[in-house]
Amino acid sequence: MKKLIKISLLAAVFGLAWLINGQTATAAGAEETFKFYCAQCHGLEGKGKGPNVTKDFPVTPRDFTNAKEMSKLSDNYIRGIIMDGGPSQSKSPLMPPWSKTILDVDVNGLIKHLRGLCKCKGKAG
Amino acid sequence: MRFILTTFAAIGLLGFVVGTVHADAGAGKAAFAAKKCTGCHYTDGPAKERNIADQLAKKGPELWYAGSKFQAAWLKGWLQDPKPIRHLAYNSLTKKNAGDHPKLSAGDAANVADFLMRKTTSEVKAGVIKPKKSLKGKKIFTKKMPCTGCHQSASKKGKVTGGFSGPTLVGVGKRLNPDWIYAYLKNPTHFKPFKAMPTFAGILKDKDLKKVAKHVSNLK
Numbered sequence: 123m124k125k126l127i128k129i130s131l132l133a134a135v136f137g138l139a140w141l142i143n144g145q146t147a148t149a150a151g152a153e154e155t156f157k158f159y160c161a162q163c164h165g166l167e168g169k170g171k172g173p174n175v176t177k178d179f180p181v182t183p184r185d186f187t188n189a190k191e192m193s194k195l196s197d198n199y200i201r202g203i204i205m206d207g208g209p210s211q212s213k214s215p216l217m218p219p220w221s222k223t224i225l226d227v228d229v230n231g232l233i234k235h236l237r238g239l240c241k242c243k244g245k246a247g
Numbered sequence: 248m249r250f251i252l253t254t255f256a257a258i259g260l261l262g263f264v265v266g267t268v269h270a271d272a273g274a275g276k277a278a279f280a281a282k283k284c285t286g287c288h289y290t291d292g293p294a295k296e297r298n299i300a301d302q303l304a305k306k307g308p309e310l311w312y313a314g315s316k317f318q319a320a321w322l323k324g325w326l327q328d329p330k331p332i333r334h335l336a337y338n339s340l341t342k343k344n345a346g347d348h349p350k351l352s353a354g355d356a357a358n359v360a361d362f363l364m365r366k367t368t369s370e371v372k373a374g375v376i377k378p379k380k381s382l383k384g385k386k387i388f389t390k391k392m393p394c395t396g397c398h399q400s401a402s403k404k405g406k407v408t409g410g411f412s413g414p415t416l417v418g419v420g421k422r423l424n425p426d427w428i429y430a431y432l433k434n435p436t437h438f439k440p441f442k443a444m445p446t447f448a449g450i451l452k453d454k455d456l457k458k459v460a461k462h463v464s465n466l467k
Contacts, residue, residue: 132301151443154300155299156301157340158299158302158441160342161340162397162410162412162443163396163397163410163412166341172340172412172413173334173335173341173382173396173410173411174396174410174411174412175407175410176408176410176411178408178409179396179410179423206429207392213289215390215391215392215393216393216396218253218396218447219444219445219450220445220449221450222445222446222448222450223445243281
């Protein structure tokens, strides 16, 4: 019986450690993904002021910290824009399609990261 | 008798030429190490990056396929007068490129170029892309999938516009091997498993990737 309790305790500790580690890795991964792919146009802080946004850049990349605008967008809409590019949602082709570059699971993390930047929830749909 | 002498002379000349080429490449390898190029560039493929962090840890671009990527004359010249190819420092979105890449002497540049031009990959097939005007390629490049969002390029009148996160495409026609441009568009992760540029293969048709490669390789 004592042996069983010890094994259960060990399993619980390892399980908890794995869970915490996994969550941390996912959160860090989302920020890393954002900074690597998105920040070149949207900026490291997500305010739409990345280094590609010169005076010749014909559109204004979305400011992800703008809660009022971001709350109008559903997570599905954001997913569509990321995966299939701006024209898939009648937006600029300067937002390219990332479906062959970023994994589905990383897009989930990205959307959570964007919601963290705007500190807002999206509309349903 | 004359035939025998001619044969010996030919063998001797061939030996001299081969020996000279090997000596240059060997000297180039030695110069590459002596000038500490290995501190920022790796030359043994295949690609080593396993995640974004690996890519970001690099101080300079990988050169294990340099011979497939660059044009020899350009490389030799650039090593002697290394003008920035990127507006921003490598792997940075905030720091401007200081333009402080070490310069090599003409001799070292020739040897290092010789060494690097031997670093090739079979992924790049020769003779597929000929630099040529391509209206469809230009349309994709400027409008459909605007490469100009991240890369600078020059108009016919010489006006330079475009984003800063990617390497400049001004003068790219002299810098890059046209066949490498297509190979990179077709299978980018062979060269760079983690890159900030989107993969367009599978989104654009293969014939359109070729047209984009034609257009890009024709840019001045």
